[in-house]
Every structure is written in structure tokens, then in C-alpha cells.
Amino acid sequence: MAEAKQLSGAGLRGQVAGKTALSTVGKSGSGLTYRGYDVKDLANNCIFEEVAYLILKGELPTQAELSDYQTKLKAMRGLPQALKEVLERIPATAHPMDVIRTGCSVLGNLETEESFDQQQDMTDRMLAAFPSIINYWYRFSHDGVRIETETDDDTIGAHFLHLLHGKKPSALHEQVMNVSLILYAEHEFNASTFTARVCASTLSDIHSCVTAAIGSLRGPLHGGANEAAMELIEGMQNPDHAEETLLGMLSRKEKIMGFGHAIYSVSDPRNDIIKVWSEKLAQENGNSSLYDISVRCEAVMWREKKLFCNADFFHASAYNYMGIPTKLFTPIFVCSRLTGWAAHVMEQRADNRIIRPSADYVGVEPRSVPAISAR
Numbered sequence: 028m029a030e031a032k033q034l035s036g037a038g039l040r041g042q043v044a045g046k047t048a049l050s051t052v053g054k055s056g057s058g059l060t061y062r063g064y065d066v067k068d069l070a071n072n073c074i075f076e077e078v079a080y081l082i083l084k085g086e087l088p089t090q091a092e093l094s095d096y097q098t099k100l101k102a103m104r105g106l107p108q109a110l111k112e113v114l115e116r117i118p119a120t121a122h123p124m125d126v127i128r129t130g131c132s133v134l135g136n137l138e139t140e141e142s143f144d145q146q147q148d149m150t151d152r153m154l155a156a157f158p159s160i161i162n163y164w165y166r167f168s169h170d171g172v173r174i175e176t177e178t179d180d181d182t183i184g185a186h187f188l189h190l191l192h193g194k195k196p197s198a199l200h201e202q203v204m205n206v207s208l209i210l211y212a213e214h215e216f217n218a219s220t221f222t223a224r225v226c227a228s229t230l231s232d233i234h235s236c237v238t239a240a241i242g243s244l245r246g247p248l249h250g251g252a253n254e255a256a257m258e259l260i261e262g263m264q265n266p267d268h269a270e271e272t273l274l275g276m277l278s279r280k281e282k283i284m285g286f287g288h289a290i291y292s293v294s295d296p297r298n299d300i301i302k303v304w305s306e307k308l309a310q311e312n313g314n315s316s317l318y319d320i321s322v323r324c325e326a327v328m329w330r331e332k333k334l335f336c337n338a339d340f341f342h343a344s345a346y347n348y349m350g351i352p353t354k355l356f357t358p359i360f361v362c363s364r365l366t367g368w369a370a371h372v373m374e375q376r377a378d379n380r381i382i383r384p385s386a387d388y389v390g391v392e393p394r395s396v397p398a399i400s401a402r
């Protein structure tokens with residue numbers, strides 16, 4: 028079994044900042060559990076809605092509970108006219124993470140959380156509406172069409188692809204989306220979740236917590252890494268060129284997106300899972316180039332730096348094989364991580380004290396204000 032990573036230094040690394048019953052990350056250097064279940068077990072046996080239910084409510088649903096939950100979510104996919112009008116005004120050049128951040132915020136204006144009793148319904152509404160928001164904007168701004176956002180797809184993953192491509196996805200693509208959404212759903216006190224909890228600790232509303240978290244996820248050191256990884260590998264012509272490119276980047280001490288992790292020491296358990304699906308998609312596509320390039324990157328990074336692929340790296344090729352535009356990669360992460368964020372908001376609210384750490388002051392000694400003429 029791998030050794031847990033030695034955690035110390037800047038970035039609050041290794042500091043316990045609160046309690047959670049939602050997940051464990053890298054307890055023995057590698058594993059990931061949601062409410063006690065291994066993520067591999069969940070990815071092999073569940074659809075995303077089952078896992079969302081588990082994370083949000085504490086237990087896996089029965090068949091009847093799952094069916095009711097899916098029915099509820101399906102009924103909440105429509106967007107208010109005022110939100111559609113806002114989305115139509117956002118240019119095609121906008122980053123979709125900014126679009127989903129604004130979409131979430133506008134939804135919070137139109138369907139405001141008036142009381143914490145509404146937190147579950149508000150979360151379900153966001154789970155149902157986020158794929159509609161991002162794809163409504165994307166299809167309007169890029170293709171000039173006003174799409175109908177209410178599909179009859181049973182899963183959020185299929186709904187997302189249906190809106191994007193204008194047709195129901197294949198069974199394989201729906202399955203990969205389920206796996207992907209499960210893998211991204213929850214990850215303890217990562218940067219975006221911690222952002223959500225800090226916001227929740229002021230007793231703010233759930234849309235503010237999620238809007239803040241989206242802003243944190245956007246950066247390339249966090250969720251934005253799946254897009255950055257795609258931009259890297261699409262510039263590589265073949266595995267040998269990939270190796271040459273990476274060696275050059277490493278010699279210039281550049282960061283390689285999609286590698287390394289703040290908590291895991293030897294591997295990210297989500298990587299093995301999405302990698303298998305990326306390979307299946309490559310076979311289905313009859314073109315394994317991106318997959319082969321990704322495999323070489325993985326080998327070079329381990330050989331040279333003992334750096335391993337995190338959850339984001341093989342997501343890049345998997346999403347690309349499903350025809351998903353690169354700039355929609357991180358918004359899909361949002362559609363999934365929303366479950367973790369919301370569950371953490373609920374957990375914070377249930378046992379709250381405002382999060383307010385201290386700082387070591389390193390500024391100038393106290394001094395008096397000189398007259399403006401004397402400065």
C-alpha cells in the first residue's frame with residue numbers, strides 16, 4: 028500500500044480545516060471513497076444520479092427512490108425566459124465557465140433560496156438546469172439556434188450530450204458520461220469546495236456558495252486542467268513528438284497540466300478508471316492517436332518526475348472522442364461537482380462557525396500618515 032503524502036508548507040497543506048462525513052481522499056496515498064464506498068465500486072455499478080443521491084442524502088437510493096429522483100430532476104430542466112435572455116446576450120467568445128457562473132447567479136436571482144429548508148430542492152434544480160444553461164448558451168452563440176432544453180433522457184450525462192449534439196447519445200457515450208460525472212462528484216476540501224464552505228459559513232445562500240465555487244474551479248491548477256491538458260495533447264503529432272515536447276517543457280520547468288496532486292502521492296484512483304474508458308472510445312473512433320499520445324505522456328512524466336496523471340488528464344481525450352468542444356470540459360466538471368459543493372454547504376450549515384483563519388503579518392511597522400504635501 029502506498030505511503031500517504033507528506034503534507035506541509037504553504038497553501039494550508041496538511042492543516043485540518045474542519046470535519047466531513049462525505050469523502051476520504053488519499054488516506055493511504057491513493058484511495059477515494061464517497062460516504063464509505065470506493066469510487067471504483069460506484070463507477071462500475073452506478074449511474075451518476077445514484078451517486079448524487081448518496082452524496083446529498085447519505086445513502087444509496089432504492090430502485091423506487093432512484094426512479095423518483097430521476098423523475099424529479101427530469102422535470103426541472105427548463106429555463107426561465109429571463110435567464111435565456113441573459114444567456115443570449117453573452118458572446119460566443121466568453122469562456123463557458125464564466126457563462127455557467129453567471130447562469131448560476133441569475134438563477135439565484137430568479138429562484139432565490141429564501142430558507143435553508145429549500146437547500147435540497149435548490150440543489151436539485153441546479154443539477155437539472157446547469158446542463159441546460161451551458162448548452163442553451165453554447166448552441167445559441169455558436170449555432171444560432173434556440174434549443175429546447177427539456178429532453179426525456181434518463182440521465183444528466185445523456186441530457187448534456189443530447190443538448191450539445193442535437194441527438195440522443197449512444198449507450199457507450201451515456202455510460203462514459205455517467206462514469207465521468209461520478210469521478211468528478213466529490214473530493215473533500217479541494218479549493219472549490221473549500222470556497223463553497225467558506226461562503227456557506229457566513230450563512231449566505233446556496234447560489235452564492237456555488238457561484239463562488241465555480242470561480243475557484245475555473246483555474247488551470249484545479250478544474251481548468253482538463254482543458255489545459257487537451258490544449259497540450261492536441262498540439263502533439265504522435266507519441267515521439269509528445270515525449271520531445273514534454274522533455275522540453277520539463278527542462279524549462281513548465282507545469283504540465285493534468286499531472287500531480289496536492290494530496291495523492293503515487294496515483295489518482297480516478298485516472299485508471301477514466302483511462303480505460305478513453306481507450307474504449309479510441310477503439311470506437313477507430314483512431315487511437317490521442318489516446319496513444321496520452322499514454323506516452325503518462326510514461327514520460329512518471330519516468331522523469333514520478334508525477335502521475337490526475338483525474339483531468341485522460342478526461343481530455345475521453346471528452347474529445349465524444350465530440351465535446353474543449354471549452355465545455357470544465358463546465359461538465361461543474362455539473363458533477365455541484366453535488367459535492369452542495370453537500371458540503373449542507374454539512375457546514377448543520378454545524379457552523381464562520382471560517383476565519385488568521386494571518387502572519389509581514390508588513391511594515393506602524394507609522395503615522397504624513398501630510399500629502401510631504402509624500
Ligand SMILES: CC(=O)SCCNC(=O)CCNC(=O)[C@H](O)C(C)(C)COP(=O)(O)OP(=O)(O)OC[C@H]1O[C@@H](n2cnc3c(N)ncnc32)[C@H](O)[C@@H]1OP(=O)(O)O
Nearest residue numbers: 247248249250252281282283284285286287288289337338
Ligand atoms: C481535479 C483537480 O483539480 S486535480 C489537479 C489539477 N491541476 C493540474 O493538473 C495542474 C498541474 N498540477 C499542479 O500544478 C500541482 O501538481 C497541483 C496544483 C495539482 C498540486 O500542487 P502542489 O501540492 O503544490 O504540488 P506538490 O507539492 O506535489 O509539488 C511537488 C513538486 O512537483 C512539481 N510539480 C507538481 N505538479 C507538477 C506538474 N504538473 N508539472 C510539473 N511540475 C509539477 C512542483 O512544482 C513541485 O516542485 P518544486 O518543489 O520544485 O516547487
Ligand SMILES: O=C([O-])CC(=O)C(=O)O
Nearest residue numbers: 214216217218289290338
Ligand atoms: O482535491 C484536490 O485538491 C483537487 C481534486 O482532485 C479535485 O477537486 O477533484
